[in-house]
Amino acid sequence: MSLQDKQTFIKSILPVVKGMSQRTPDDKILATENDKQSHTKLRELSRLPTNKDCADCQSKVTGWASLPHGVFICINCAQIHRHIGVHISQVKAFNTGTYIWYPDEISCMELMGNLRANELYVNDKSIEKPSADADFYQREKYIRDKYEYLKSINMNMPKKIEKPVENKPKIEKDLINFW
């Protein structure tokens, strides 16, 4: 299968995220007004068991996100995404308040998330994520193979993603703490 066919397939699965040039001044005003809720929501999502580790290495610390893949990543992986370029990945911090987040971007993070994105991008389960202290080149190879060259995508993913992955409720733990 050609890279172009793979790109078309991936595009049919990923939630739609507008490009920067498609944002109107009104979109920006609205997103700025909702900034606090947006960041709260993103932090909540990032703390879910399925999102709390970096999607692209074994780091336990995130803080950055990549669109339109909808993954939570660490700062070192975010640098690689940025280095590869915005035609492949747009990176934004979600816990500093530096970036304005738009509703379609937040929805993409909710619908994709690390578990689902890794199901989509890494079909070969023998591929291991680089270690948390991997060097630039190890990290770059993994990230380019995954998102740019689409080397191991899962062609059996359902065509349209409409619901977030279910995370187990914390009820049991809360009950234990309560008792």
Ligand SMILES: [Zn+2]
């Ligand atoms: Zn990482």
